[in-house]
Amino acid sequence: MSHILPFSDDAATLANSGGKGVNLARLSRLGLPVPPGFIVTTAAYDQFVRTASLAPLIENALHATDSRDSDSLEAASLVIRAAFSEAAPRLSDVLTGEILSAYRGLGASAVAVRSSATAEDLPELSFAGQQDTFLNVIGEAALLQAVAACWSSLWTARAIGYRARNGIASEGIALAVIVQAMVQSQASGVLFTANPLTGQRNQVVIDATLGLGEALVSGQTEPDHYVVDATDVIVARTLGAKTVQTVGEAGGGIRTIRVDASAQQAIPDEVIAQLAGLGRQVAAEYDEPQDIEWAWSGGRVHLLQSRAITSLYPMLEATAADDLRACFSFGAVQGVLDPFTPLGQDFIRTAFAGGARMFGYDLDWRTLRVVRLAGERLWIDVTAPMRNSVGRTVIQNLLSAAEPGAAQALRQLVNDSQLQTTQRGLKLSTLARIGRGFAPIAARVVRNWRHPDRRPRQLREQMDARVAAWRAQAPPATLPPRQRIAAVAGQFDAFEHQLTEYVPDLFAAVFAGVSMLLVLDRLLAHAGDAPAAGGFNPLALQLTRGLANNVTTEMDLVLTRVARAIRAEPAIADSFRDTGTNMLAAAYRNGSLPPVAQQEVEAFLKRFGMRGLGEIDLGRPRWREQPEQILDALRSYLSIVDAAAAPDAVFARSEKQAEAAAAAIVSRVRKSRGGRLKARVARFAIHRLRAFGGLRELPKFVVIQHMDELRTALLESGRALVEDGDLARADDLFYLRRDELRLYAAGEKRDWSALIGQRRARELFESRRRQIPRLLLSDGRAYYAGMGATPDGAVRLTGSPVSPGVAEGFARIVLDPHSAGLQPGEILVCPGTDPAWTPLFFASAALITEVGGMMTHGAVVAREFGIPAVVGVHDATRRIQTGQHLRVDGSSGVITLLDAPTPAN
8 A cells, every 4th residue: 555645646635635735636636836746645654653652652641631731732742752753763664665756756856845634724724833844855864854753743732732622632633744846936925815804705815925935934024915806906015024034955954044125025916916816716616715825936836735714704695796795793782602503593583584574574584684694693684774874873873782893893884885875865665664663662652651650560461471372382292293393393483473463562661761761861961961982871871770670680689589598598508509510400400409499499490491591592501401500600699698799689779879860860950951841851761761671671581481482392302302213412403494394394304413413513613713703794804893992911991881880809701601600799701691691790790791782681781780881892801811800980981900810719
């Protein structure tokens, strides 16, 4: 068996040639200008490792490593690489002969020797720079030495750590080696077939320097930077200093020299155009943007390697190339940045289609253009309103309240020719639709204002009755699993139509309260109060503290009473505090918690167990299924020893603060011009804000209860199908789409397991993204920055102020509320929040989130509890560290970093 494959051989695969080798062989066979070369396959590496008995040593060295500990990674790497170096001279005669024979076939001249790992340059991951490359290798002995050194570089500390952090097992990986004729380049560099900074897919970006590319790759020189559009026009040109140049030595190896080339281009314009064209050709072959290394020598361009640009956020689906679309993140508004399950995506599409019916639009949820998909997340298309003068104002105002970072990004697009206003005012047909849709809402709002003391209770009773009726219609558990699944698929249709009955009442309830906040803000402005930067008047916001009729607040107060019942039994409370959350959860599931705790937790979950982290996604687990977060929150509540810091005491104080704010507002307004009338208006607005403001959480709560019936039926059916051997996991059904549920229930023959597996794998990959854009355009442009995107290391960070007050404390970075470890009095810093996070609010001194706005969930609840909050803070979970001493000003949106991190428990 040969251990050598020439580039022309179509037998090259990821398994035998690694990512780099496969790509070079593919480009070479396409006739692209790739320097000739060959691949030393992974079989050679495997033989070397086996012959030298290195596998046990590698396993032992890796056993004690921690991917977050650079010292342990470096120690493991030193042990492994030393063993490789010691074994290198014992390369077999057969393998040595094959390598040298292929080398002589290249003319035995200078070559570049590059590593190519089987876990490298995958579609989803880039391992650039993880293994070693050796340039200008001359001579047979030097070549063999370079091959062995490449094998060894599979075990650099950075490569070991990168694989571990991305969930790639080191067992079974191997490394091929590329041997390629050396190009003694006049200039070299990298080419991106999409703009890696903006994400724009119709631009090619080229970095170029003089000499070999080593100086550029190692960061020793500042290259030229060219941006080329789709018509080969250079739209941006920046000449770098290019003070360092790498050149080949006559006897082998490379050296760097100092040059002064800042006034000249590394390559002429015609070469820039040629590179752009070659790049597009390569990208078209792979059907995805590419990161390409190139060299220019003797008037010819050479392609040295190509890999996918894995840092780009995926493109929006179902968009035309010539129709620019602008979409904001649905997840950022909801405080859910993780991917949505396929069935969860379809449920949201269904809800939007149902809401559209209210305005006379009969839309198919399958082709709903206002909700788009990218990166397994949902995006709301606002292009149509942005092209209308009225719609643009409405969208920007709504986003300023819901997700200021997205609103800020939209304002950056004001001069984009494809998003310019094309229509002034609204068409009569549009006005008629809006009128028909809002007329029933307006009538209900007036009714609410007329009866503020009884309408909130009536509305909640009405919604409870609707939910009860929905539950009564649920497919019975006695149905065979597939029949029950078919029935659930039918319930999606029923929910879509029922939304037209729910929405007017729910919207009217929310608007009846929120609109009064706007009125009070204006009254205070007329009374001389300066408007708050980026938000409402802080005094007006204090009225939203301690609101009645908020189902989420009530839920948290019920959890407080559960904690109080446990605390009343000191022995049980001590046991609860001292036992790990996972052990408590296991005890709860088998019914072996102390009776008081078991009963109280069961009662809580019976009432609120349909809630959970990311609950707006139908496919995400609920507290009833995973009670760990609730038990962890209870342990935190039991740590609060000061009665005045207890959640119910905090809530009571918030009510008193709201009463004081109301009196202050009326007094301040009365002193302004026309004060007597304005004071009456203020009292009217305050009463209705206090009555209806808490209903802001009701719409989502109603929807979640509807989802609960669908989820319960699907899970129970899934469990039965697992027992029958038809499914691997009970929640597999959430990885099918709404129409696929029907087909699966009908028994259609398809490899459902493979389809579900592919979607789970995609979800897992997408869940690793730390940065999610706030705004995404269909040409690939992605806007990540939130409010106050100041440089790293700044003493002050800024965001959107959403809950007034000032608090100092130590930061606690929390990425998952299931394992928060939040201590009473700490400042909660997290990506975003939904209702599953609110049990943590009581213990925290303040809240900081990366996404959100004035009317998003976390802001509403923080105001009710009187917790200062700043949201939309760009990259907060990276720029702030656990244990850092902070001052959070929820009135101005300023976060002051008082000192370096203090070790936190």
